[in-house]
Every structure is written in C-alpha cells, then in structure tokens.
Amino acid sequence: MNLITIIIKKKQKKKKTKKKTKKKEDNREVAYRSEEGGCRDDCGLRVAAFTLSHSLALFGGSFQIPLSYISSPLKTTSFCTMPHHQAQIFTVKVETKGGKRATGEKSSRLHASIGHCHFAVSKAHPEFDRKMATQQHPPPTPNLLKRPLIKVFFVAIVFCACYFLGSYSNPSSTLSTIQAHPQHCFPSNASTPKHPSPSLVLDFEAHHILPLPQESSQSGGFFELCPANFTHYCPCQDPSRAKEFDVTKFFHRERHCPGSHQALRCLVPRPKGYRRPFPWPKSRDYAWFNNVPFPKLSVYKKSQNWVRVEGDRLVFPGGGTSFPKGVKDYVDEIRRVVPLKSGNIRTALDVGCGVASFGASLMDYNILTMSIAPMDIHEAQVQFALERGLPAMLGILSTYRLPYPSRSFDMAHCSRCLVPWTAYDGVYLMEIDRVLRPGGYWVVSGPPISWKSSYKGWERKAQDLEKEQISLEDLARRLCWKKIAERGPIAVWRKPTNHIHCIQKLKAWKSPHFCAETDPDAGWYKEMDPCITPLPKVTDIRSISGGALERWPKMLNTAPPRIRNGVTRGATVNTFNKDNQIWIKRVSYYGSVLKSLGAGLGGFAAAISKQQVWVMNVVPFDAQNNTLGIVYERGLIGTYMNWCEAFSTYPRTYDLIHAHGVFSMYMGKCDILDILFEMYRILRPEGAAIIRDHIDIIVKVKGITDRMRWKSKILHSEYGPFHPEKILFVDNSEV
Numbered sequence: 001m002n003l004i005t006i007i008i009k010k011k012q013k014k015k016k017t018k019k020k021t022k023k024k025e026d027n028r029e030v031a032y033r034s035e036e037g038g039c040r041d042d043c044g045l046r047v048a049a050f051t052l053s054h055s056l057a058l059f060g061g062s063f064q065i066p067l068s069y070i071s072s073p074l075k076t077t078s079f080c081t082m083p084h085h086q087a088q089i090f091t092v093k094v095e096t097k098g099g100k101r102a103t104g105e106k107s108s109r110l111h112a113s114i115g116h117c118h119f120a121v122s123k124a125h126p127e128f129d130r131k132m133a134t135q136q137h138p139p140p141t142p143n144l145l146k147r148p149l150i151k152v153f154f155v156a157i158v159f160c161a162c163y164f165l166g167s168y169s170n171p172s173s174t175l176s177t178i179q180a181h182p183q184h185c186f187p188s189n190a191s192t193p194k195h196p197s198p199s200l201v202l203d204f205e206a207h208h209i210l211p212l213p214q215e216s217s218q219s220g221g222f223f224e225l226c227p228a229n230f231t232h233y234c235p236c237q238d239p240s241r242a243k244e245f246d247v248t249k250f251f252h253r254e255r256h257c258p259g260s261h262q263a264l265r266c267l268v269p270r271p272k273g274y275r276r277p278f279p280w281p282k283s284r285d286y287a288w289f290n291n292v293p294f295p296k297l298s299v300y301k302k303s304q305n306w307v308r309v310e311g312d313r314l315v316f317p318g319g320g321t322s323f324p325k326g327v328k329d330y331v332d333e334i335r336r337v338v339p340l341k342s343g344n345i346r347t348a349l350d351v352g353c354g355v356a357s358f359g360a361s362l363m364d365y366n367i368l369t370m371s372i373a374p375m376d377i378h379e380a381q382v383q384f385a386l387e388r389g390l391p392a393m394l395g396i397l398s399t400y401r402l403p404y405p406s407r408s409f410d411m412a413h414c415s416r417c418l419v420p421w422t423a424y425d426g427v428y429l430m431e432i433d434r435v436l437r438p439g440g441y442w443v444v445s446g447p448p449i450s451w452k453s454s455y456k457g458w459e460r461k462a463q464d465l466e467k468e469q470i471s472l473e474d475l476a477r478r479l480c481w482k483k484i485a486e487r488g489p490i491a492v493w494r495k496p497t498n499h500i501h502c503i504q505k506l507k508a509w510k511s512p513h514f515c516a517e518t519d520p521d522a523g524w525y526k527e528m529d530p531c532i533t534p535l536p537k538v539t540d541i542r543s544i545s546g547g548a549l550e551r552w553p554k555m556l557n558t559a560p561p562r563i564r565n566g567v568t569r570g571a572t573v574n575t576f577n578k579d580n581q582i583w584i585k586r587v588s589y590y591g592s593v594l595k596s597l598g599a600g601l602g603g604f605a606a607a608i609s610k611q612q613v614w615v616m617n618v619v620p621f622d623a624q625n626n627t628l629g630i631v632y633e634r635g636l637i638g639t640y641m642n643w644c645e646a647f648s649t650y651p652r653t654y655d656l657i658h659a660h661g662v663f664s665m666y667m668g669k670c671d672i673l674d675i676l677f678e679m680y681r682i683l684r685p686e687g688a689a690i691i692r693d694h695i696d697i698i699v700k701v702k703g704i705t706d707r708m709r710w711k712s713k714i715l716h717s718e719y720g721p722f723h724p725e726k727i728l729f730v731d732n733s734e735v
Contacts, residue, residue, distance in 0.1 A: 223707050226266040232383070233268055233681070235646035237375045237394050249424065250398040253374040255525075257645045263674050267708060268651045268681045276686055280612050283389040284360050287314040291652075292387050294380055306355050307384065316388060318357050323415070323445075323489075327361045330415075330445075330489075337485040337492045338411065338441050340365045343551030346635040349402075349409040349435060352417025356385030356392050366552055368614060370409070370637050372396070383650040391614050391637060394648040397428045401528050403621075403640040403648075405521035405629040407437045407535075407546060416446030422471040425530035426478075426512065433479050434520065434533040438497040438545045442481070445490045448472065454489075478509060479532060498538045498545040506532070521629055524621035524640045552635050556606050560633030570625040580606060585718060606634060616654070618647075620665060644670035646678050653682045657689040663697045672697075676704050680732075689730035692717065698726045705730055 226233070236257040245252040258264070273290035277283050289312050305319025305326075323330030331340070339345065340362070348369040350358050359369030372395035373381050385392035395402060397419050412432050421429045432442060447458055451465035458465070473483065480502035481493040496502060499514075506513060515531035535545035547561025557580060559573045566572075583606065617638030619628040631638045641647060643666055657679055663672050679689060689710075691701055698714055705712045711731045719725060 220707065222709060224266050225269045226264060228269065230264070230266075230268055231271045232380065232651060233264070234375065234394065234648075234650060235264065235678075236648060239375065250374070250396055253376070253396050254398050254400060255645075255648060260644075260670065260674070263677075265673070265677060267677070270652065270685055274652075274685065277387060277389065277684070280389050283387070284363075285316055285388075287316075287384070287387045288312060289314050292380055292383050294384075306357070314384070314387075316355060316357060316360075316384075318361065327357045331358070331361045331365075333488055333490060334443055334492075335365075337487060337490075338443065340367065343553075344549075345410045345441070346552040346555065347409045347632060347637060348411040348413060349404075349432075351397065351412065351414045351419060351432075353385060353392060354381055354415075356382075356388065356390040358413060358415060359385070359390050359392075360388065367411075368635070368637050369413075370404075372402070380650065386650060386653045391616060392649075393639065394650075397431060399527060401431060401523045401526045402435060403523045404435050404638075405523060405626070405632065406434050406533055407629070408435045408632040409440060410437055411441045411443060412436055413443045414445070422468070422475055426475045427528050427530045429472075429475055429479065430512065430530060430532060431528050433481075433495060436495045437549075438495060438535055440495045442476075442493045442495070443490055444493075449486065449491045450489050478506075478512060480505060498541070498543055499535045500538065500541050502532075521626060524642065549633060555633070555635045557634075560630050562630050562633055568625060568627060568630055571627060571630060576630075606636070620662075623665070643675050643678070647682055649682055651681050652684045655684050655687045657683055657687075658692075659689065660692045663691070663693050663701060667697070672701065673704055676701065676708070680708055680710075683732060686733040688732070689728075691728040691730065692725060693728075695724050695726045698728045702728055708732075 236255040237253075238256075238258075241256050241258070242252040245254075245256060271290060271293060275288045275291065277288065277291065278286050289309060292314065295309065305317050305324065308315050308317065318327040334340065343366075345365070345367055348359070348362060348367050350356065350369050350371040351373075353359065353371030353373045356369070356371040359371045362369050369391065371382070371385055371390060371392040373392075374396040375382070375394055382392045382394050412435070419428055436442065447454075447460065448465040448468035451458075451460075451462060451469060455462045455465050476483065476493050480496050480499070482496070483491065483493050485492045503514075513531055514534045515529055517529070517531075517533070520533045538545055547565060549555050549561065550558045559576045562568045563571045563573060563576050615636065615638075617628070617631045617636055618641045619626065619631070619638060621640040621642055628638050628640060639648075643662060659679075663675065666672065666675060683689060689705075691698065693701070695714075702712050702714060705728070709732075711733075713729045715727045715729060717723060717725045717727050
C-alpha cells in the first residue's frame, strides 16, 4: 500500500448579504505526498481535478481510491506521468481545517505537489462537494512503518530469510573464480561489449532430467588416439571405401560415409612435427611442410608453379595450369570483362580449385570464393588450400547437387577443371546455372577455349576441340546464357536476370525444359536433373528475379530479398535486425578462421566481418527454417550439413568452431559423442570451440570434452544466471 496524505486548508467564507452578489472564489490548497519518497527525476504523475466523488469527505477521515481515478481530462500547466494502467489502491488520510464546507458553483484552484513534481488544474466541482459531504469514514489508520522498532523488526526478518535460503543451497556445487576469456584462444582487438562479461566458471550438478543417449552419458577414462595412418582421415571421402562404388559419372568420389556401427571412435592425431599455421595474411603464401607432408604434389605440379618446397616450408607462388604468368595477370584479364571491383561480385565458386590460388587472388577484390575439388591422385589439393587459410571443401560435380542453395554465387569459375560440361545432357552446366545468381558470370579457361592456339600444347586434335567448343556454346545458348567475351585464354558467359524471354525460347526448342522441382534450394543428397531451375517470376523484362541485391559491403547488414519478399519462413526484417544486434554483443568472444554451426541468419558471421576472418556458415539440411539462401544474399558463404555424418573437409581445418543449439537439434537423431569426435577432427590444435545450448546438454558435452583432454569452462550466457542457456568454452591448446 502506498500512503498518500492529503491536507486541505479552507478559508472561511463571508456570510451572504441580502443583495445577490457574485460568489467569491473558494480557495483550497491541497498538498499531498507519497510515503515512497515522491517521484524520480523528470518523472511525474498525471492528475485530473480529483473526481473522488466516491468517498472523500472534507471533514476528515480516510478513504481508498484506485489510481485509475486519477486521470487527466483537464488542462494541466505542468504534469508528471505515472503508469495509468496500474490501478493500485491507495489509502489516503484527509485532514481539514476551518469551518463549514462551501457549496454552490464556485470555482476552485487546486495546487498539489509530489516531491519536486508540480501541477495545477482548475475546475468547479459542486457535485463533488455535495456527494462527499454525505460520506462517513472511520478515523485515520496509523502508519506502522513509521515506527522505528517496526522497521528494525522488518529488516531482521528479511536478513533471516536470506540466511536460511542461502544455507539451503547445495554445498557440493562449486564456483571457481577465473578469467572469463581463455588465455590461449581468444585474442581480439574488438571493443569490450556493453554487457559485463561473466567472471565465474559454473560447475553444475543435474537437478532435473533430460533424456540423453546412453552412449553419451557413460563415464570413463580418456579417449585413445587413432593410429598414425589416420592423421589425414576423411570419413566420407575415404579412398579405401571409394573402391567399393561405381566409377560411372565419378560416383565413387561422391560422399560415402560409414554407418553408425562403422564410425571411428578415437581421436585423429596431428602429424609428427605439426606447428601452428602462419597467421593471415602470411599464410596465403606459406605453410609448414610437416603440417601437410605431401612431397608428391610439389613434384608433380612443379612445372606448373603451383607449390614448391623451401626447407621446412611450402611456398605458393600463385601459378597454375591456365595461368603460367601468375594468377595476378590471369585475374587482371578477367577484370577487363567482369566488374570485379564494382561491389556487385561478392561470392564466387571455383570448381576444380587446385590449391585455391584463384580464390586467394580474388580476396584482393573483397570477393569470397568457395573452392571445391575432389580427393584425387594429386593427394590433398583442398588440404593445401585450407592450410593457407582459404575457404575450401571436398566436392565434385558427379551425381548429387552441390550443397548450396540456388542463386548463391555471383560468379562461377573453371580453370582446366576437367569437367565434361556437355556430357549427360549438360547436367553439370545446368547445376552451375542453378547456383548462379540472375545476371551472374561463368568464366572458363582451358580446353576447349582458345583451342586454335593451344591444341598442340594440350596434345589434342584440333577437330575434336572445335566440336567440343561448338557443343559448349550451343548448350550455353539453350540455357539462355549470353556470351559476352572470349579474350586470350578465357571465355565469359552471363546468365539472364530473369526467364521471361527464356520461357518463349524453350517452347520452341523443346529441350532442355524447366524443372518441376518445387524446392530449388534443396542441395543435400539431391540428385541432379538435366533441366533448368526456374527463376522467381517477374512481370517486367528489366526486373531481376528474386529482387536486386545491394552492393558489398552494404548488403551485409541490409535485409536480403528472401526476407523482404517473405520467401523464408520465420524470417522477417524485425528478426533479421534483432539477430544482428544479438551477435554484435557476442562478437568479442570469437576470433580467427571460424566455423559457425547452426548459422541461422548469418548474424555471427556478419558481426565479425570486420576482423581478418572468414566463416563457413553451416546450416543443417533438415533445419526447420532453411536460412542458407539468406546467408549468401548477405555476401557470406556456407553449406548444408548433417552433423550425424562427417564434414567434407580434412582434419585440422578450422581455428574455432561455434555451435549454437546444434546438440539440441540432433538429440535423438544420433549420438552426440560422434558429433564431438568430428569436431575434434576438424579443429586445429590451439583452437577453440564455443558451444551454446541448454544447461543439461552443456553438462553432458563437458563430460565428453573432458575425456578428450580439452580444457573447458561453463559460463552464463548474456541472458544471465536464471536462463537455461549456457556457454561451454573449449580450449584444446594443451592437448
């Protein structure tokens, strides 16, 4: 109860004379105050002319009124505001001085103050006076809280209650004060977030139950290391398993993962003499030989100037099969045709990437390149690329679609990638068409391009190469692509911005046809079809299907067309902006080359975009909301994934793994132990993992990471100690 005391001072009214005279003004001063101490600075109370006709009497007493009766229908000269919707009941004590109550239609001026908040209102209340005079009220109720002994007694009760509650807590739970940030894992020049960082390591005991697989919850000793021949093991691209599959369309080089009963449950060891990779950007040109000890590739590609060994280092001079003068001159040739510096080209796909020198060169133009190549006789091309700190994955154009959504890349590139583009009804070039954005570019070099001047060096017949180029150009024409240049060793085609004209042409040509597939973004074990993926419909020939994108870097923080058009379920402009703000607050925890599991809208990647890092945003293929298309429309890269299987990469790929809700999502689908073994495989030594999930899951995960000899700590999330989401920081620098 808030106690408001109202004291009314009333002047005596002169007696009436026989002659009718103008009624004199009845002046009443009303001063009231709140026992809570009045208002805050610059706060206030919005008050009307006290329509307290229910129970107020000017002869003394007490009454109760709801705060909702204090409104403001009248003019106020200066007023303060208070939550009007909180209809609290106030006990009011009224004291009066003076003679009889004034009657009749007399104006009154009411002046009141609460602390420093003042207001003044004017209104005549004859009916108010008449009704109030008839009310009877009990004597005022004394305020017990004003008595010192009562206050002391009340404080003593509060302290006793706190003591008993504190002594009831479980003494076995411990809190150890340590630094909130691991010493080895998170060097960052980012500014300190506005919210305070947690300073306590939390040690939780389970007081509630969440069903978990039995395998994960079993306790035991440390896990053993795998044999030395598993140092570069890739479970789903294992050459020994590939021999069991058909070689037609290179199917044996697709993903073939072991079953759950065949999963390797040991820790993949690092190679002997492993050293921490060079920091970026030096790693773009150098790598330690012992980290990827494959001398055959340097010998095999020596004449092509891909890579060479100098002492204990690998040197990447930037050469290649199709750019003997160096990748810089090669990219300069492309720049004369494709607007690399405009900001319209942000994401690129390099098929048959070699050691990813092309993607490394495009970074000078702020272009992020996804480099893919299969595991082949050249040993570890993709592993060389990853060791250099460049985005790359094991992948091939064979049977299944690439694990990317439609309209993902501004440019696709093939430099003597040996893909049979016109074979199998042109299905491989149609897959490139699916992942290219409207208006995107396809750049190709090597056979059969420039065959007239190069056929002798390729040791091919000129007639065969000529037929190949004619077939290639015919296929591109039937895809409605336009050839815009053939200059030196390269040829460039451009995809149309919409399919208005293409629809009419395909009716006349009969083949190829548009796909009837309802989900063009499906890219996980989805077989390729020899058909054209239709673009979103437009009505204007000048419109861009799906919506125009902003230029880089503005596109990073602008709501993408898939959100603005309502294409992605559960994603709105409001959720997009909130996601950005959340990850900006969390960014100080993270650094270096990153992998973001459960990527959502890509907010984590966007928040660290100013750092010298790139992020592989991994969206589970069966996520409730497929947000990978949004990630690409922000100028970022990523892939689909099923974390019950291994990732398409080599061991020791990433410096940091960020997993947000991943273990909750896969609970009941597979054993979380297998997910953690895979995370151990792809995480670099002296790397780190940040796992955000429900506390029950976090405790189980920590029990497993401890057996992996990983140092880990449980901390509160930014939501505070009473929220079930916690953060597990993992540091493997001491392994």
